[in-house]
Amino acid sequence: MNYFIILNKCAGGGKARLLWPKIQQQLAAAGVSYKTFVTQYDGHATSLAQQLLGQLTDNQPAVIIAAGGDGTLHEALLGCKQYYSTNPSDHQVPLAFLPIGSGNDFARALNIPLHWRAALDQILNCTQAISVNVGRYVNLGTHDNGYFSNNFGIGFDATVVHDANQSPLKNSRYFGKFSYWVSVVNALRSFQGFKAHVKIPGQQERTFANTFLLTTTNLPYFGGGIKIVPTASAYENQLDVVIVEKPNLIQLFLFVSMIFLKKHLRLRFIHHYVGQQLFVSTEADRYGQIDGEELGAQTYQLKFETDQYPFWIR
Template identity: 30%
Template sequence: MKKYFFIINANNAKAIKTFKSLKKEMDKEEIPYRTFYTEYSGHAIEIAKKITYMNKDLIKAVIAVGGDGTIHEVFNGIKEHPEIPIGFISGGSGNDIVRVLAKEIKGLKSQISYLKRNRTIKGDSGTIQLMGRSKKSQVFLSAIGIGLDGEVAKYTNESTYKKHLHKLKLGTIAYVITLFKVLRFYQPDSMILKIDHQEHVFHNVWLVAIGNMPYYGGGMKICPGARFNDGILDVCVVHNLSLLKLLALFISVFWGGHVNVKGVAQFRGTEISVATKRPVAIHADGEFKGTTPVCIAVNPASVPLKI
């Protein structure tokens, strides 16, 4: 009999509490499952790889219980098995992937209904390739951020206040706190983008966002037109803005109003590369990955998503 394999972020109090309640209900409903808890950063990748290697024919779906970082790791752990669906139970601070793919799954009743139904759809993913022989390619589901937001992701994930705010269900505020800290030292830079082999040069660039989905950073609608199943990536470049205008722009990002501001350029493409004069931070699904230069490509209809 096939069963669900749950990977739970053990460093996330919300994820543990959510799964504890779900577990009791699954036992009542006699839903077959197995559970695995992460112990450190990157552990979900290792667990997912072992699960798919040892139990490939027994897996109904691999379910990530946590935030975008947990989902990102689980997805990278099962990426060699595109026949295995990935599912989501919300339990993080950002929840940008869940916001798109499983926003209606709230509370035990909807979670059980989600597990009982056998529905999957094909979604796109993206590949991120950092330069250098030792750099392995990774996949992402939601978005890439290069520049200011890459720095914010890096420092937020290293902070102690993120964990405390997360317990209070105020995880998004952690990114806002870090933003103002990073702005004290961050300097915009020139960037060269190649989008489907067409070159674009921008100066005083604060950030470049590449979205397979509209959101990142805990609900910021950075690429409003991005769709997870259209076979294309959306690109947003924020450049040539004063600090004051950038802060005003930041507020409007939560509803997508920033796209109408001068200094925000938008593109769409399937292959994107970004080069800079100095190394600039990169995040994928909110997880710091390294620095530029980087190449990014879309993988159309590559992921079976449990819905």
């Protein structure tokens, strides 16, 4: 097997840079054939995936390993899907994930070990790819489209991602994870609710006048281990959407308490729907995020649907 590693050395606040020599030693000890492509800027993993796929022959046994966090995996998946959309093939090169980032929610959901050594062993001992459900979205205003392995969020979570990315703590190896908690506190104090609409084909459209958080997810987890939809699964051909109406202080404490008990979806101000296709729109500019990568502030008109891609997971 030939392994092509797309490496984000900045993942995990620079933790990936320190781990990489150890990973190389492990690969050498296993006698593995591999090539490494190091990302240099945001979005680089997408173009790297496209470039290396264009260099492979049809019958060449290969696996692309996204080594970094959920954002690195997101970019690699996007590159693969974009390549095959213009170069159709019966054989798609599978993706593997080596979780050396901060959140690693995809790894949690797919039972990939969170320690790099065990995760690498699992990749090297895998013998065949399995099909995993991913999300696809279409911006109905601009007709742009894309994919997500984890979730597409609008509102509070995306505001936290935006603020954390601007924080001087973000790239600190020791304090990087605290940038999110500082941003959570700041967002709770200043966040304003917004009007949103959700439509699932065959069902009545639902309107929420004071939306706090709206996330369309393919996995149980978001935000680095928070189980937002305990029943969600990347092996099922469906997407889950969760809408949280802006809570008051008592409701906020109730939400936080219940989420750890995995019973938060029973709360009156939280709404959960499931479908293979759904439509989401907002009436005001709000921050958005895809797999932890920020989109900036905009007004959304989105269609979500399911798609699939092969992953190298044992």
